[in-house]
Every structure is written in structure tokens, then in C-alpha cells.
Amino acid sequence: MRNAEFDREKVLRSAMTAFMEKGYAKTSMQDLKAATGLHPGSIYCAFDNKRGLLLAALEQYRLDRSVEFEAFFADGRPVLSQLKSYLDDLVQQCLSCDSSQACLLTKALNEVAEQDAEVQQIIADNLARWQAALEQVLVRAATQGDLTSGRDSAHLARYLAMGIYGLRTFAHTHPGADTLQALADQLYHDICA
């Protein structure tokens, strides 16, 4: 009897970072060993293989982002202020130029999903959950009277998600802070007006 020594969450967050920085295909087991501190054998024991580690990392990413999301929308402020803060924070993330600040879901969606139906399904499900959470936020805004009512919240949530995808991609071309902020502001405006 002996328990595993490593901290699963820490290992998965390190793996997440490694995958985001180099992409899945280019991240070698050596890279993962360096990032996580786990020797190959341990990784295989705990996660089956490299793909298993990706799946586990995707799940951890979903959990982490879910917690982060709740933190943004759980305080008592008006919903639209919360949404504004959420978008402003996104802009700051994009500006950090830190490749580990990218979105693992969209990154993996671009790189591996087309080749791996199961990964694609998992990512699509995770993004759908996120969109559903955005929709709840917009529904709450509508009931609070902050949103022009009568508009389809599900559609608006999808449009918001689309805008955020686009903003992240746009940020990869290294625009100025004001440019990026202006795009986020207009997105906010188009959702609310």
C-alpha cells in the first residue's frame, strides 16, 4: 500500500500549460516530464498515455474555468457590470501575450479535434456548457430589465461566444490594447443594445 505522491491538479495544470504553449503534437513526453515533474512511467500509470493526459487536462481545464466563471458572476453586482468585467478581463488575458493564457479548448479544437472524434465531442460539450452558462447570465440580465427583452437569449449567448472566439484569434495577431478593447466594447454593446 502506497499512495501516489504527485498532486494531480498541479500535474494537470502543468500539462495544460505545456499543451497550450507548444500544441499537442509538438509537446513531447520529455516536455511533459519537464513540465509535470513526472517520469514517463508515472504518466503512463496515471493517465494511460499522452492522449489520456490531454483528456484529463481538458477536464481539469473545464473545472478551473467553471470556478473562474462563477467567481465573475457570483457577486451581487448588476449582471451587465459583471459581463463587462468578464470581457475586460478577457482583453487583459489576450494582451498578456502569454501563450499559456490561451484557451485550451479552442486550441485543441483547432489542432486535434478534426483528427479525433472523441476529443472533438468532449470539447464541443465543454464549449456548449460554457455557452449555456453565458445564456443563463443573459437570461438573468433580461429578467433584471437590463437587457432589451424579446431577444433570443440562446442566440445572443452564441453570438457572445462567437465574439469571444474571434477576439482570441484576433489577439494572436498582436493588435494594440486600445484596438482590442474597442472590439470587446463593441461586442458588449451589440449584445446589450
Place this chain on the structure above:
Amino acid sequence: MRNAEFDREKVLRSAMTAFMEKGYAKTSMQDLKAATGLHPGSIYCAFDNKRGLLLAALEQYRLDRSVEFEAFFADGRPVLSQLKSYLDDLVQQCLSCDSSQACLLTKALNEVAEQDAEVQQIIADNLARWQAALEQVLVRAATQGDLTSGRDSAHLARYLAMGIYGLRTFAHTHPGADTLQALADQLYHDICA
């Protein structure tokens, strides 16, 4: 004295397709040999190495897309009708579920740009050219009186580009045709209104 036998454009389009289907890292020289019909030695002779082939493919992609773009906006119709057609065609491309219909620029931007500053610069330049072309279209619409004047065309062009990036990413989660069309329609509306 002997001329090269292969058709450079055909070879580059085949390489483009291969890179878009499997991603750059996962496309092996064997894949490229199968896709282009060129033996490894010929590829190295003509393009130096795999990365050189990617650079050449990116340039060919830019040319092809530029021609396509001009075709959409060169007929005599009102500019906004042309823009609508452009977006509708984009939706159809996204719906085809054909991974070779993706955008090589954004795909490569996601996968290799973070690792390769030169590739990143080339892609950023190409995307900037495209945005400039979109801006010209919007300027033309404004002078024709079809657009609410007084808005910053450069900003609108960036917003349009952002929306298109987002639409392409969104499409990877395989939404229904109506969902995607509704998003494109709203993007069009938010640009024009």
C-alpha cells in the same frame, strides 16, 4: 538544361490541403509526398524543407484568397449585397464540414505562429492585408450611402474580421445550418446598423 516538371501551383494547393487536414506538425513528408506527388528530394530541392513548403503554401493561399475576394466584390452590385453574399458563402464553407475548407492562416496562426516568429509575422501581415481589403469595402459602402456614416471603417473592418474568425471557430463545434446563418446575419446587421 531541363525544366522542373511539376506544376508549382498544384503542388502548393495539395500541400495546403494536407496541412489544413492534419495540421502542420502531424503532416509528415510521406503525407506530403502522397498529397503532392513529389518525392522528398524534389520537395527539398524546390522548397528547402517542410517549413519552406509551408511558407510557399501560405503565399499561394494568400494569392488564391485574394483572387476569390476580388471576384466577390468586383461585380457591379451594391457593396452591401456583395458583403452579404461573401458572408453567406462563408457560412456554406463552414457547413461543408470539409477540413480542407478551413482557413490556413488562422489554422497556422493557432498551431505554429507561437513557436515561429517569422511565420507569425507573415500570417499577421496577410491577415492585415485582408482586413485592409475589408476596410476598403466598408469605405465604399459608406460613400455609397449604404452605411451609417460617421463610424470608423477601420474599426468596423476589424470587428468584421473578428466575427469571421469567431464564426469559423464556432463552426468547428458543428452547429446547425440555421444557427450559423443566424450568427452571420447578426454580424452583418451589427456592421451595417
Place this chain on the structure above:
DNA sequence: CACTATCTTGAATGAGCATTCAAAAACTTT
């Protein structure tokens, strides 16, 4: 028709990869 310069061919090369495994280490229970 032969010469020559260039292209094409595809097997060889060495590096790097994901994965395995048997030995060593370490924690828990007795």
C-alpha cells in the same frame, strides 16, 4: 545524335518520438 546540365528517384541516415518494463524505493500495515 551525343553531350551536358538539371531534375527525379528512393533508399539510407541519424535523431527524436511514444511507450514499455524490470528493478529500486517508499509508504502503510502488521
Place this chain on the structure above:
DNA sequence: AAAGTTTTTGAATGCTCATTCAAGATAGTG
């Protein structure tokens, strides 16, 4: 503290990869 069980370790394995190169093929030239 000793036994037993599981984890950790890191070298070994076999494979695939990008790249090279020398031999053979081919087209233009005189």
C-alpha cells in the same frame, strides 16, 4: 521494525520522422 504492496525510476525498445545523397533519367543544346 519487518513484510508486503504499490509507486517511482530511467534506461531500453522499436518506430517514425525530416533530411540527405548518389545514382539514374530526361530535356535542351550543339
